Structure formats: structure tokens, C-alpha cells
Amino acid sequence: MTEQRERTTFDPTEMGAGRFYRVLNSVVVPRPIAWVCSRSAEGVHNLAPHSFYTVACVAPPVVQFTSVGRKDSLNNVEATGDFTINLTPEPLFEQVNATGTDFPPDHSEAEHTGVRLEPSERVAAMRVAESPVSIECTLHSTVRLGDSTVVFGRVQFVTAWSSAVRDGRPRIEELRPLARLGGNEWSTIGEVLEIPRIPYRDWAEDPSIGERVRDR
Known part of the structure; x- marks a missing residue:
């Protein structure tokens, strides 16, 4: 018989949003990072990492990221209607982290951190030149949930470094993506x-398949 382990409990109604947010961030791991490049109505390029990010739909292709609070990424996407999501590669660890700094809206994180941007193929928002994959999106819709807003982007185009593509798809060993964990931890x-x-x-x-799985 498996020994019953003692458990610590976390109740959001007792802890408050801030403390419980730290718990969720520590258990929903690892989280892929949407390095969102957008532009303001005034033409300022914004670059920010968002770790609440995933695929939302296959047909049509839709991805989503969540703005916790009203961030510049959300304001820009609503104002201009498009954005890119760039993969966060391990060699750009310091720059990815630095673009999470709360720069004023009229400042470009890319300029401050030395991240080179280049034109995209189908949308006006720029992409990260040193990111091996870029997903070009137009705004599909947004959903407000409490203090956060989920942004859904209709995927219009994907570009990847040719050196990272084999057998018709980008390969993980060439992408070397970063992921977010709890607190200040990354992986x-x-x-x-x-x-x-x-x-x-x-x-x-073959009943032995189940037996082999259960015995592991």
C-alpha cells in the first residue's frame, strides 16, 4: 500500500490574490513564454515576456497569452490589431528577463536591452531577429477575467530559422526555449x-501493456 503523505493546503479565499498567485506560479510549471512584440498607436515598439501562454485552437490556428493587469502589450494590441510572439531562446536569457522591466509606455524595451528587431512577413508588428521562431498574429478577441485579460491571436504566419527545421517542423534541440517556474526561477x-x-x-x-505501465 502506498504511504499517505502529509499535505499542505492553500486556500485562495484565505490567502489573498498576491500570495495565492505565487503558489499557482510555482505549481503550473514549466510555462512557455510568449515574447510579445507589439507597437503603440504612436509607433513605439514594445517587447515583453508573458508566461501565461498556450495554443487556444487548431483550426483556425489561434494562440493566447494573458496580460495580468493592463500591460503595454494589451494596450498596443487593442490599438493596432496585430502582434508577434517570439520564442525565447536560452542564449537571450538576460535580455528576455530585462524586457520584463516596467519601462514607461513611450520607451522601447528592445532598444534598452539591445534586442534587434526586424520586419515581419504579414503583420506590421516587428519580430525578434535572434529568435528562431516567430508567430505573426492579428487580434482575434479578448476576454476579461478578473484582474487579467486573455488575448487571442489568429495566427497568420510562422517563420523559423531554416537551420532549426527538420522533417517539416522546428526541432526542440535547435530552439532551446526558456520556460518560467515559480518566483524568479527559470528553466x-x-x-x-x-x-x-x-x-x-x-x-x-495485449493486456501486458497495462501491466507494464502500472509496474513502472
Whole structure:
């Protein structure tokens, strides 16, 4: 019989938003980072990391990131209608972190941190030149949830370094993405595990599959 371990409890109704936010950030890990490049109505380029980020829909292709509070990224996307999401590669760790600084809206994080931007293919927002993958998006919609806003972007185009693409897709060992953990902690990809899914027909035909899985 498996030993029952003691558990510490975290109740959001008792802890308050700030303290509970730290708990969520520590357990929803690792989180991919949307390095969002947008531009203001005045033409100022903004670059900021958002770690509440994922794919929202396959057909049509839609990605999403969350602005916790009203950040410049959200204001710009609503004002201009497009943005890019750039992969955050390990060699740019310091720059990615520095673009999270709360610069005033009329300052460009890219200029302050030395991140080179270049024109995108299909949208007016710029992309990060040294990022191996860039996703070009137009604003699909936003959803307000409490103190945060979820931004949905319709994917119009994806570009990737040719050197990072094999067998028709970008390869993780070439991308070397950063991810966010709890507090000030970050992670790299570390060891990559690969395993195929098991079709149910295989389970039904070979009961030993289940036994092997359970025994691990």
C-alpha cells in the first residue's frame, strides 16, 4: 500500500490574490513564454515576456497569452490589431528577463536591452531577429477575467530559422526555449523524453501493456 503523505493546503479565499498567485506560479510549471512584440498607436515598439501562454485552437490556428493587469502589450494590441510572439531562446536569457522591466509606455524595451528587431512577413508588428521562431498574429478577441485579460491571436504566419527545421517542423534541440517556474526561477529544456501514444486497440489486444505501465 502506498504511504499517505502529509499535505499542505492553500486556500485562495484565505490567502489573498498576491500570495495565492505565487503558489499557482510555482505549481503550473514549466510555462512557455510568449515574447510579445507589439507597437503603440504612436509607433513605439514594445517587447515583453508573458508566461501565461498556450495554443487556444487548431483550426483556425489561434494562440493566447494573458496580460495580468493592463500591460503595454494589451494596450498596443487593442490599438493596432496585430502582434508577434517570439520564442525565447536560452542564449537571450538576460535580455528576455530585462524586457520584463516596467519601462514607461513611450520607451522601447528592445532598444534598452539591445534586442534587434526586424520586419515581419504579414503583420506590421516587428519580430525578434535572434529568435528562431516567430508567430505573426492579428487580434482575434479578448476576454476579461478578473484582474487579467486573455488575448487571442489568429495566427497568420510562422517563420523559423531554416537551420532549426527538420522533417517539416522546428526541432526542440535547435530552439532551446526558456520556460518560467515559480518566483524568479527559470528553466531550460533539459533532457528530452520521447514516447508514442498507445492506441486502445493495442491495450485490448495485449493486456501486458497495462501491466507494464502500472509496474513502472
